[in-house]
Amino acid sequence: MDRVPVLKLGDVLIVSIQVDLQDQGVLALQEDLADAVVATGARGVIIDITAVEIVDSFIGRMLATIASISRMLDAETVVVGMRPAVAITLVELGLSLGGVRTALNLEKGVALLNSSEDTQIAAAAR
């Protein structure tokens, strides 16, 4: 089971899901991410789902859960790069990913985090 890498950029953790996620992978990601937030003291988490084609109710709920957990650990979560088909499907399913903020792409996600909080990303500041 491939693990999804968690990258740290300043105060933000970036998770880029490049494969079609299996359930085990999502569960593992949830744990890895919680550990990483605690370990790094990150203020924001960006989950990039550009490569994810299918988000069903389970994965949708998991994304919401990850966002809730991060918020508990004092980190804001932004899901970025959602494909149109995925968005449509989610809506049709009746899932709104409540509590999860979204942004169109990584850049806007970073900007969103910067504007809402006083989170600073070292790379972006320069």
Add this chain to the structure above:
Amino acid sequence: MTGDELIRLRVLDDRDVFTMRRVGREVAEMAGLAGSDQIRVATALSEIGREVLARGLAASAAFLLGRDTLTVTIDLPADTGFQRADGVTLAGRLVDTIECDPSGGRVVMVKSLPAGRARPSAEMIRTRIAALAPVSALDELRRQNRELAETLEEVLQLNTELEETNQGVLALYNQLSAELEETNRGVVALYAELDEKSGQIREAGDARNRFWTTVSHELRTPLNSIIGLVRLLAGPGGEPLGPEQFHQVQLIGSSAETLLALVSELLDMAKAESGRLDPQPSAVDLIALTERLGMVLRPTSGLDQVTLSVEVSESSPEMLVDEAMLTKILRNLLSNALKFTERGEVRLEVAPDAATHEMVFTVTDTGIGIPAEHLERVFEEFYQVPGPIQARAKGTGLGLPYARRLAEAMGGTLRLSSTVAGATAAGTATGGTTAVLRLPRRHDGPPVVGRVLVADDDDEFRATVRRMLTGFAAHVDEASDGLAALELMAGALPDLVLVDLLMPRMDGAALLLRMAEDERLRTVPAVVVTVVTSHQYPQTARAVISKHGLSRETLLEAVRHAVEGGGE
């Protein structure tokens, strides 16, 4: 819900669900569905799959491609109460129709296809889907797993059968063991019986020998009386008898003498039979012995047509042998030869055979001979070759068997060879019998040891040893205990001491100890001759030999060894 079946998948765990939705997306793509519809189909399958798994059901999904619909049927075990649950409801939002038949165990999901879109044939789609490696590999693995499980089951069954067979074999083995044991017991019992029987036979043999001895002995006494009385009657001192009376008395006398000779032979034979023949060798002058024999036997030849000649090899006129036994054998052979030779010569030759270390006594006659078929039988007791001369001659048929027994008792052999007289074409051929007696030559020549001291409290044993050492040792001293032995040794230093361990006053071990302490006696080699077997033998003993079954060879060998060892 009609169309070509593209693929059928099993749905047992979350990986299967993953595979199913990937296949769903591929199929949807190839069936000509737009991007978002592909995602819808895949997501719907994912939702249904999760629902199935959440309820712990084993399902299979079939993808059917119709003319304008893509149908996915999911077969479940019947009557599991699979209602339109959340997953199915959610999926229903993504596809055109979804039907759920809980009693039939089937969920049918239909997605209509856009019209007029070119799409590959069902066959091609099938091939493409099959290329999704993980699916087939997983299936293959699963199939193999199942087969493996089946094989395992078979193996287990086989194992059980084998175990049963094993038990059968074990039972058989136990049964066989039991039978074998029983048979064994039978054999042991049989063996004991055999032992008993052989004991009885031995006893019977002993009894027979005792009977012979007793009868012969009891017969001899009255016979001697008769002979004595006849001598008195016919002798010059008695009252004169009439000629007829004198003749009759003479007849009585000769008959009694014949009978006595017969009884004596019987007695000798009985002795030989009982195995009590113990040769007592001594140095014998063969020339003197043969001359005595000749003198005794010559008159009995009666007619002057037979000559008796004796020839003894000059090189070895002396031999270590039991004189009485040798005399008996030679007398038997010579008297036999004389008895059955009417004219010609009876000849005794004595010569050593260097090759075999034997002394060869050859008795040759020119007599009637013994037919070949009787040659071995004449060594049977009471056997006589049938014929006119044999009938005339007096004899019991015991002479040759006895001679052979004596020869064997002395470690020698006695053989006969013969040709029958007359009856040939020339008519002048003379027959003849040759008897060859071969006796092993014991040590002859100078004595090996000068003086031997025998320390033993058993008189008989000392006498035996003295006899055995005759010719081998120049002098034999005897002492009945350790102290006597020390006194004797003080007088004349022996070359060798034979020591018995159990003696009164001073035992063998003490004697050896005292000898070891004495400077003069220390060098005298000692041989322990004892009945004690589990004794700690004294270190100074050169050799230990057992009194039981002590033979002359063993003793001489030990003595020779001890003496030679002392010279080193």
